[in-house]
Amino acid sequence: MFARTPKRVLRTTAAALLLALTAACGTQAQAESSSDVSTVTLRVGATGWKNEEAILKFAHLDDTPYKVKWSLFQGGDQQLQAIRAGALDLASSSEIPPVFAAADGRPNFKVVAVQRGSTLNQEVVVPKGSEVTDIAGLKGKKVGYVQNTTAHYFLYELLKQAGLKWSDIDAKPLLPNDGLAALNGGGIDAFASYGTSIITAHQQGATTVGSGKDILSGNFLWSARDSVLDNSAQSAAAADLIARITQAYAYVRDGRETEYAKVIADATHQPEAQAESDFRAQQAQRPTQARTVGDDTIASQQKVADVFTELGALKSHLDVESFWSTELNSDLKKAL
Numbered sequence: 001m002f003a004r005t006p007k008r009v010l011r012t013t014a015a016a017l018l019l020a021l022t023a024a025c026g027t028q029a030q031a032e033s034s035s036d037v038s039t040v041t042l043r044v045g046a047t048g049w050k051n052e053e054a055i056l057k058f059a060h061l062d063d064t065p066y067k068v069k070w071s072l073f074q075g076g077d078q079q080l081q082a083i084r085a086g087a088l089d090l091a092s093s094s095e096i097p098p099v100f101a102a103a104d105g106r107p108n109f110k111v112v113a114v115q116r117g118s119t120l121n122q123e124v125v126v127p128k129g130s131e132v133t134d135i136a137g138l139k140g141k142k143v144g145y146v147q148n149t150t151a152h153y154f155l156y157e158l159l160k161q162a163g164l165k166w167s168d169i170d171a172k173p174l175l176p177n178d179g180l181a182a183l184n185g186g187g188i189d190a191f192a193s194y195g196t197s198i199i200t201a202h203q204q205g206a207t208t209v210g211s212g213k214d215i216l217s218g219n220f221l222w223s224a225r226d227s228v229l230d231n232s233a234q235s236a237a238a239a240d241l242i243a244r245i246t247q248a249y250a251y252v253r254d255g256r257e258t259e260y261a262k263v264i265a266d267a268t269h270q271p272e273a274q275a276e277s278d279f280r281a282q283q284a285q286r287p288t289q290a291r292t293v294g295d296d297t298i299a300s301q302q303k304v305a306d307v308f309t310e311l312g313a314l315k316s317h318l319d320v321e322s323f324w325s326t327e328l329n330s331d332l333k334k335a336l
Helices: 006-024 034-039 051-058 076-085 096-101 150-161 176-185 195-203 232-253 257-268 272-285 295-311 329-335
Strands: 041-047 067-073 090-093 109-116 122-126 142-145 170-173 190-194 207-211 219-225 289-291
Touching: 034 232, 041 051, 041 076, 041 232, 051 067, 051 232, 051 257, 067 076, 076 090, 076 096, 076 109, 076 219, 090 096, 096 109, 096 150, 096 219, 096 295, 109 232, 122 150, 122 195, 142 150, 142 176, 150 190, 150 207, 150 295, 176 190, 176 195, 190 195, 195 257, 219 232, 219 295, 232 257, 232 272, 232 289, 232 329, 257 272
Parallel strands: 041 067, 041 090, 142 170, 142 190
Antiparallel strands: 090 219, 109 219, 109 289, 122 190, 122 207
């Protein structure tokens, strides 16, 4: 499948989407034609530097038969807040943000797909010149972390592994950019974060004292507003977009890593060689690709939710299965 040229992939995907829309519309099919897909606009969240939008464009898969409006956030937690507020239709995040977004028992979204991805660049870092060399050295220190995200989760797990309690550190919830500034300004002694903020921290001399690489599952979730699932055209468009992202990553892995590294370097302000090395390492660890909802993916998030209950961040047990849905599985399988 991935040996096809991008244009063939685009034509095939678009044709499949139009067929799916026509078949899925049910009683509305008589009143709507397949051309109505052009009226669909998906408001989609992105974290970091809109890498999904960039890779679709690079792979010539951005010419969707529906419109996509991308919005940039500092974390998946903010994307889920936007979903709750009605500002997004589709959000991408780790397993953690949906847990907190659903904690009040009234979520207006469902987790509809899983994107397997790398867990590199998920780290606890200390500034240049710090005497702290490991997690145990954080006892009594001011430690920034991005609340309700992977950083919150792996910091807690790393502390447990080192024989420390959450109360043994002076934990400071901070957004990635604010945490980076606090780390460089001496406001905190260490920072647990991810992605671009970790890359930037290393460029500024920070060193790693702990990693979430082997703690995190590598499951990154696509959450859709209930209104998307109630609209067959929007559902099919969402499945198609998620599948295109998988196809785009496969396109880059097919010998185009060096070329795509230029795109990454421009967006993240790092040397092209470093961008290529990081991308290759991430894809070697766990190729980015979507999969449908299954019992194992739900169980993985339940484990995460239980840890936050143990930590006291959740007031009571949360049954995560209540906000998962297999409604997109059929469309996603066809699109993939």
